[in-house]
Amino acid sequence: MIRAILFTTALALTAPAMAQQTMGADPAMSPATPQTAQPAAPAQPQGATPAQPAPAASVASIVDSEFPAYDANSDGQLDQSEFSRWMVALKSQEMKATGQQLPADQVTAWANGAFSTADADKSSMISKPELITYLSAGA
Template sequence: MIRTLLFTTALAIAAPAMAQQDMMPDTATPQTAPAQPEMATPQAATPANPANTVATIVDTEFPAYDTDGDGKLSQTEFSRWMVALKAQETKATGQTLPEAEVTAWANGAFVTADTDKNATISKPELVTYLSGGAG
């Protein structure tokens, strides 16, 4: 569900920018030139890559949760981030979850995200985890 929330948020952020790009008038074409039919560019037809969007979010937010500045997240730092994401999700969906359930979920997420089993989460591990394993 967190992955869905992140993906939805990323698309909501990217969609207006993509729409503005398609709707901007071509100011380089003189007004006297006959109208040419617009061709869709491959970039406009291709949806945003969710892994790249997640990577951008991780790059932006990572320093706020990496409180010791070591470039990786301890279980406490990671759990703080996941609890914050779960709080956003529950607020958006109107659900309420017991604190113990959220803590257990965050602990399970840490185990899943720590693919190299070194008891820390790196940026690449976090991007892969939040992207649903694609990254």
């Protein structure tokens, strides 16, 4: 679910650039040709799992921009409490968007499980590459 939020965010960030590239590549889309505005495709529902994993480059840019806000001690890695704070914030956004309610103990258990899964080298710390791999993997 968190991956779906990150995937949707990544798509929202890259959509304008992709649109510019598409418009510039098609001669039928030249400025001399009048165009009618087409509505944007609806965003993927927040609760759905993406059909394919989020592109690692998009996830990496989100992680790079958000990581410092959660790395409280600025050591370049997230300990369990730093990681959990980030994951709980993402889970809260997801639950708010879908109208779900989970008891705090279930959210904590979920965050602890996510930490164990993301900590690929079992160092009790999550590095940026580990976080990117975890968030980029298909659900």
